[in-house]
Amino acid sequence: MPISTDIDRYTINILKLAIARQDIPYRLEFDPSDTRTQSRYIEDVASGKVDLMWAASDQNLESRLLPVRIPLLKGLLGHRIFLIHKNDQYKFDQIQTLDDLKRLKLGQGTTWADTKILESNGLKVVKTNKYESLLYMLDGGRFDAFPRGIQEPWEEVNKIPGLQLVVEKRIMLVYKMPFYFFVSKDNPRLARALEEGLNKAVADGSFDKVFFADPSIRKAVELADLKNRKVFYLDNPNLPRETPVDRPELWLDINQLQ
Template identity: 50%
Template sequence: MHRYFLPQHFLPQLCRPQFWVICCISLFASLSQAQDKVIRVNDNGTDPNAAYSLKMIQLAIDHIDTKYKIEVVRDNFSQTRVNEEVRTNGVLDMVWASSEATIESELHPIRICLYKGLLGYRIFIINKSNQYKFDQVNSLDDLRKLTVGPGKTWADTKILQANGFKVITATKYPNLFYMVDGGRFDGFPRGVHEPFGELAQRPELKDLTVEKNLMISYRMPFYLFTSHENKKLAADINLGLERAIADGSFDQVFYNDPNVKDVLAKANMKERKVFYIDNPLLSKETPLDRAELWFDPKSAP
């Protein structure tokens, strides 16, 4: 058994209150540094993008030295309330959302699209009897001759109108299915991940189907956001995502996500004729020149 003795000249130091105060401060500082920092996010259980976004945040955390842990808040907040809590450094630190110039002025974007732009690929729900109209489309001008029906307040509407499409809108989302079924317009544009489940939920609309051959594409980033003041968190998560892109793990998570795999299996994206249009809602800082950040259906595995 070893015995340790303090030098005689050190013993008086132990009797001084200042010594113990300094020790306590040092101990608490060490414990504080050892604890993981918290990233508070909201998931009320209805957001179809939550599980994937959380997976990507964890991927970023796994690629950086600063230790974070994710704390999920289960409040039934609206998207507006979530954004406001993040903007004001309230009960949330981060949010995921489709991006455009307005939200980027209110929140700080981490400009790496979690879905690699997949949400910007749109295919159509149509009445089966109208497939022949789409079969005759060989150019963007041909496609513009058909009528399309997005929601009245959707970002899609402004994008399509800005690109010269004939747009017929409805205020209520469910009405659009009955309108395309009844011939009010030719095609109901949907994100590639949306129409298959939507039609499965509406078996009574037996004449509706997913158009077979065409696809519209525009850049639709889906980012993580922090407040403008929370630059350290934004920089750390950006660094983690950049490292994940560099080592291939970002693409691995993306292509192995069940929802992404389901889309690629059902939407037949590689075989579709793609028409590229502009998104006038994008901010000027969108990294359009970085090809590795964007999904290309023709080169998908």
């Protein structure tokens, strides 16, 4: 996968940590010019053209690929704040209930796990295949907000010169959203190696050390002003039964960040 965002860079650090805990010889190869969609990545991992990818999980993705069920972002990706047009903050200042929010339109990727979660909770969603298209569509008023993980929008507001985007100030959505490594179902050996390496890193504290020391995560938590946001909790009906919700050490306690 191309390494283009802070989440990508953080995930590579976690990948290197997992490999180091297993003492596995490896060579990482990335194509910075890669423009494949997530749908294409899923196909290429399934066929073995690509060894692994990372993505938010749901039942459909776990049916097609083999997940490594250690949430790489400790569930932080399920804490969503909005990217909006700079002139639209007034729309969100008036929101007091989930029904109020349901009057607005949210933008999402067609195949993203978040899309089904938002729709199943009664929210209006405008969909497209390409991520950058969502930024242009938001700027053009095709929808009102683009929900992002709390560490994502700070660099995205300036990603495309000329777009008039800002981070919304007072709303946050929260739902269970594991973000995993995925490999081909034909490569269980790689999945086992990664899972064992990640579990060792969790057990010895090095996983949390990398997570809490990551500058993009630390900055995002500070900028997002979590304590003063109005939170709407959503159900995730597509959360696979195998999700390790009974392992609290794998999930973020938001109080640890405050």
